[in-house]
Structure formats: structure tokens, C-alpha cells
Amino acid sequence: MMFDKVKTFYVRFDNDRGAGYSCGEIVAGHVLIELSAHTTITSIKLRAKGCVRVRWVEGPSQPCPFGLVSATAKTSSYAVEENLCLSKTLVESAGNDGLRIEAGHHEIPFELELPQRPLVSSFTGKYGCVCYLVKAILQRPFHPDQHVCRELPIISHVDVNSPQLLYPVSKTSEKMVGFWIFATGPVSLNVNIERKGYCNGQSIPIFAQIENCCSRLVVPKAVIYQIQTYMACGKTIRHKQVVASVRGNHIPSGCCDTWNGRKLKIPPVCPSILNSAILKVEYSLAVIVQIPGARKLKVELPVVIGTTPYNAFGSQNLSMINQFRPGLSWLRLSLPDPPEAPPDYADIVSEEEGEQHRSTAPCPQQGSELASQRGTWALSGTQEFRLQPPPPYSEVSSPCTSLSHVHSPT
Known part of the structure; x- marks a missing residue:
């Protein structure tokens, strides 16, 4: 060969x-x-x-007999x-x-x-x-x-930390079960999720409130849909399939149920494809309430499956920067005010009071007189220290220099 x-x-x-x-x-x-x-x-x-x-x-799915060509051929x-x-x-x-x-x-x-x-x-x-x-x-x-x-496997990275994917998504819907005089009451559904972007392996916390005011027993469930959209020759065809689901508890008539972050895990799926002109892959989260004998009530929220995981710390910093960006007012708030100089000695003690103190200041006593007038000396020493001129003011001084200017009472 x-x-x-x-x-x-x-x-x-x-x-x-x-x-x-x-x-x-x-x-x-x-x-x-x-x-x-x-x-x-x-x-x-x-x-x-x-x-x-x-x-x-x-x-048509069936071929025409005798080899004839149908008017509605494939x-x-x-x-x-x-x-x-x-x-x-x-x-x-x-x-x-x-x-x-x-x-x-x-x-x-x-x-x-x-x-x-x-x-x-x-x-x-x-x-x-x-x-x-x-x-x-x-x-x-x-x-x-x-x-x-x-x-050659190729992946187009989708960052779920993009601002348009960080906003919460919510939707509300209500359905009347029965009609006219046979109506038994409404079923209402309110669903919201924290953000729009998630990655493979992560769980989507679902917050929902289901209120059953009809006479039937209803069952809620949540599913993740993959929607494939194909475009060719001016036509469009879609294929929708369930990739993950979780079921809730039965809700009797006249009762309500609340989901405080019920988790639905995302399986390994292809990330969202949004950059092709003829093929798109999108995802949605749907909460469905199944009602016996009636059409189901459904709320569907768009979801983007990305490749770069969610960074809560980085997203908080981004939101804070965007909040304080106009005018940069946060910079002015963070800087302290310039220090003020201490008051002048003449503004606190007048000249007459200083002269009067110097003329009437008592001298230290000896022996027993010193012991008998201890209280008077303490008061006079305090007054003398208060009336002393302050040290020269300096905005910048070392600890040693500032200590040398402190006068102790004599």
C-alpha cells in the first residue's frame, strides 16, 4: 500500500x-x-x-408513495x-x-x-x-x-462581574383558576434572584413567594432552560430543553409558601453564546406552579452562564467607586481639617489680672506654717500655673521638644 x-x-x-x-x-x-x-x-x-x-x-416526515414529489416537499x-x-x-x-x-x-x-x-x-x-x-x-x-x-476546543470568556449582570432580577405573575362563576380563586407568584450572571457548578438562590387562594392543591418547581436559537435563510428555529430542576412542597388551598434562597445548582453546560449571527445559546430560570385541571402559572427570568466567577469584594468596591465618583466628594470627606493655632495668652488672661497675681502671690513658708497652710498653697500654685504664659507654638515638633516646653508649677 x-x-x-x-x-x-x-x-x-x-x-x-x-x-x-x-x-x-x-x-x-x-x-x-x-x-x-x-x-x-x-x-x-x-x-x-x-x-x-x-x-x-x-x-412532511413520511415520504410520498410511488416516488412522487409532494407539493409540500422537505x-x-x-x-x-x-x-x-x-x-x-x-x-x-x-x-x-x-x-x-x-x-x-x-x-x-x-x-x-x-x-x-x-x-x-x-x-x-x-x-x-x-x-x-x-x-x-x-x-x-x-x-x-x-x-x-x-x-481544537475554544471558549469565549464571559465575565459575570459585568455591571449589567450584577443587578437583581424579579418578576410577578398571577392567574385566576377557573372562569366566570366557576372561578375558585387566584394563584400568585413573585420571584426574584440576586443577580443575572452565574457560572457552572454554582447554585442560584431563588427567593419566591407562592400564594394559593384557589380550591386546589398546587405544586411549585424551578427549572433552568437552555434556549438554542438557529437562523438561516431568513428563518428562525428554537430548541428549548431543561438542564436542571428542583421541586418544592405541596401548597394546600388558602396557604402560601416562601422560598428564602432555595438553591438550584447549575450543571456543566456550555456558557452563553451571544456573539454569533446565526446561532445563540441562552438560559433562563423559570419558577412554575402546577395547578391540577388548569394551565400552569410560570415566571421566567433571564440568566447568563459565564466563565469568570462572581467576585463579591470587587463588585462592592466597584459600586462604591461609582457611587462617590461624581465630584469626588468622598475625597473631601476623608481629609481632616487643618489644625488651628492655640488661643493667645492675652485673650485668656488680662494684664490687670496678671499684675494683681504677681503682686499678691504668697511666698513659701517654713516649718509648721508650711503644714498649716497646705490647702492655700495648692490653690495658689494652681492659680500660678494657670496664669503662666504658654510655650511658643509650633505645628511641627518632636516629642522631646514638646516636653521641654512644659512648665511645672513652682
Whole structure:
């Protein structure tokens, strides 16, 4: 056979990532070739391609008998959106004779830089897919091209800390069970969630109040929907499926139930795809009240599944900065007022009072007189200290300097 000499032809990624590569990153790897005998090659090329494909068929499910063509024959809607196209030559012969490669194991390294623009995340749905491939092509003289493909997982990061995803979402709905004279009462439902953006593996706390004023026993439950939207040939088709659910307790007639943060865990699903013109993947949280013998009451809130987890501390700082940003009034509030100079000595003690004190100040006594007039000295010493001039004022002084200016009473 013509390919007997090529025992192994394979593409290996050095930095394999289960979560996928994102825009601007380097995809590095090796092309592995194992030859049973020496051979001559023309070139080894590498190509990376990615596109969004959408296709669905409309029409009767049963074929027409006798091979006739029905007036309502099946019609196909198809659309393609190209997202990635890279090409690189790894090995190439200089002349027409080709390049001789000896038998054995060979590894040719490569690097592919993904574009900086956002790429659509890899996805496989009911009527379409987003697929990226890395293809290695081996060209040899007088042989058809031999190629091998490797899927390249791509993920477009969605930050749930974006301001538009941090606001709470709420909705209220009410339904009258029965009609006209057979109406038995309303069922009301109020649902709210703390924010709009979440990530895989996180739980959504649901706050809800269900009031049952009808005569029937109702059962509430919460579900997460994945809504796939496909657009081709001017038509749109949607596919909606449940990816997670949780059931509440039965609510008898005349009673109400309150959910104070009932948690619904998000399973491993594809993040929201909102940057493609022909394929979208969206999510919603719905709280449904099932009413026997009547149509169910449902409240549906939009949810975005992202890749960057929620950062409560960073979000609080962002909200505080936005709150005080106009005028930067917070800066003026945080700075202390400049210190004021102490009052002047003349503003506190008048000249007449100072002269009177100096003329009438008692002298220290000796012996028993000192012991008998102890109270009088204490008062006079206090008055003398109060009437002393203050030390020279300085706004900046070291602790040692400030202590040297303190006068003790004599």
C-alpha cells in the first residue's frame, strides 16, 4: 500500500486544556510522524479552521408513495459563519526533488496564535454546531495528500462581574383558576434572584413567594432552560430543553409558601453564546406552579452562564467607586481639617489680672506654717500655673521638644 511507510501521523497539543483556548492565546504542539522506512516528502502544512454551521429540514416526515414529489416537499435551511482560518508551513523542500526523511520517530513543533477578536465557544446542538479543527497535511511526490485532524476546543470568556449582570432580577405573575362563576380563586407568584450572571457548578438562590387562594392543591418547581436559537435563510428555529430542576412542597388551598434562597445548582453546560449571527445559546430560570385541571402559572427570568466567577469584594468596591465618583466628594470627606493655632495668652488672661497675681502671690513658708497652710498653697500654685504664659507654638515638633516646653508649677 502507498501509506505503508507512514506508521503514525498525529497532532498533539503541548498545553492541552480541557476548558478550551480563548482569543489571543498560543496553541503549541507537535506533529508526530513515525516512518517504517525512509521516504521523501514535499511539505508538511498545518491549518486551523473554525466555523458555525446551522442546518434543519422542514416538511412532511413520511415520504410520498410511488416516488412522487409532494407539493409540500422537505426544504432545507442552511447557513455557515466562518470564525477562524490560519495556515502555516512547518516543513518544505527547497527543490523539486523533495526532502528525504529517515525512518523512525519524528516530532515537528508548531505554534498557532489565535486572533485577538472574540471567538464563538465550541458547541454542539440540535440544529447546528460550532467546531474548530487543526489539520496537519503531509504531501509526498506521486502520492495523494495524507492528512489528520484534531479538534481544537475554544471558549469565549464571559465575565459575570459585568455591571449589567450584577443587578437583581424579579418578576410577578398571577392567574385566576377557573372562569366566570366557576372561578375558585387566584394563584400568585413573585420571584426574584440576586443577580443575572452565574457560572457552572454554582447554585442560584431563588427567593419566591407562592400564594394559593384557589380550591386546589398546587405544586411549585424551578427549572433552568437552555434556549438554542438557529437562523438561516431568513428563518428562525428554537430548541428549548431543561438542564436542571428542583421541586418544592405541596401548597394546600388558602396557604402560601416562601422560598428564602432555595438553591438550584447549575450543571456543566456550555456558557452563553451571544456573539454569533446565526446561532445563540441562552438560559433562563423559570419558577412554575402546577395547578391540577388548569394551565400552569410560570415566571421566567433571564440568566447568563459565564466563565469568570462572581467576585463579591470587587463588585462592592466597584459600586462604591461609582457611587462617590461624581465630584469626588468622598475625597473631601476623608481629609481632616487643618489644625488651628492655640488661643493667645492675652485673650485668656488680662494684664490687670496678671499684675494683681504677681503682686499678691504668697511666698513659701517654713516649718509648721508650711503644714498649716497646705490647702492655700495648692490653690495658689494652681492659680500660678494657670496664669503662666504658654510655650511658643509650633505645628511641627518632636516629642522631646514638646516636653521641654512644659512648665511645672513652682
